[in-house]
Amino acid sequence: MSQLEVRDLHVTFGGLRAVDGMNFDVEQGEILCLLGPNGAGKSTTLDLICGKTQPTGGSIRFQNLEISQMWEFERARLGIGRKFQVPSVYKELTVAENLSVARSVKPGIWHALTSLPVRNSAKMREILDLVGLADKIGEPAGNLSHGETQWLEIAMLIAQDSRLILMDEPTAGMTIQETDRTARIFRSLKANHTLIVVEHDMSFVRTVADRIIVMNQGSKLAEGSIQEIESNEAVKTAYLGH
Template identity: 60%
Template sequence: MGHLELHNLQVQFGGLRAVDGLNLSLEQGELRCLLGPNGAGKSTTLDLICGKTAASGGSVIFGGIDVTHMAEYQRARHGIGRKFQVPSVFKDLSVIENLEVARSQHPGVLASLRVFRSRLSGRMDEVLTIVGLHDHLHVKAGNLSHGQTQWLEIAMLLMQDCKLILMDEPTAGMTVQETLKTADIFNSLRGSHTMLVVEHDMSFVRVIAEQVTVMDQGKLLAQGTVAEIERDPKVRQAYLGDEETADAAS
């Protein structure tokens, strides 16, 4: 039994089946990349897993527990974390305050009433070292550069320390150098965290992914290693329309 399992997952928006009978299984500690053309339902799949969107059919099993009908915050407490496509740090809060919000191992109101200062030692220190934001603790997140904002978001995910990390285009807008550093971080998380990453940048996917899942029109199209996927004629068809252009592109 996988760490995360999707069984016949479905969702409809009006008449559109954004995700249509998707089955997927992730092992504990696996890093899976989710590919597919625009509108294939990748982001929606992440929404369904983290609870942002309610499924109209099927089920999401995480760690052996059926979370299909849980509220977002309950799923988060079970260890499902989500990084969004648009950097969504809290712009009015400082870096350290953002990280303190992310330190959500005790999310209850009463527990929060007893916390008055942010401990900088331990996990916080490790995370700050990984992402290199030590010098910017009291900078408002709104004043960070684009790259730093991305780092802060990843730092928040690390702080939250969720068992399953869902990421939507984590390297969008990053420089090559930043992308490489992100790949390093992902590789170091492999094994301890299960990750599902939606990504378009194939060079990045080659560096991080063992297994790749390709979706098209809400359905699972192909699954395998990067090399297998790149050879798969169905995938080429979905991405590029027809065989000729696929040949021309390769």
């Protein structure tokens, strides 16, 4: 049984078939990269999995549980985490508070009412060391640079500790060195997490991807390892237009 099974997934936005009959499986502990031209439906696929968008048809099974009709917070509780394309951290909260919100092992109200937020734990320092934000722990997130904001959001996803993490362009706006570091972090996450990554940076994809799915016009164009994809005729046609 695969961790995530997507079957015949459809969504239509006012006549536009953004995702049109997607089928794929994701295995526990792999990094799957979604590639494709703009408007191919990559981000929409992530939106459908995490609950931001409701599908018009098809099924999404996570750990053998049908999730396509669940609320987004219910899916998050099952273990699906999401990083959006635009870095979305809480700018008015400090770095530590951001991580404390993200660390949602017990998301219920009663627990929240009867506990104080963790502002400095060994786990938190470990995560911040990993992304190099250890000395910013008390800083409001609004004071961070763009690159640091990206790091913070990755740190938040690590803190959330979701089994399946959906990443939308995690390296956008990063320098080459930062991208390399992100790739190293992703590979270290693989042991306990499954990742679906939408990314345009081919060198990044080459380093991290176990498997690639190329999308075009809402459906799957090709699937396979990086070598298979790079030699695939249909992919060349879609990208180069001949």
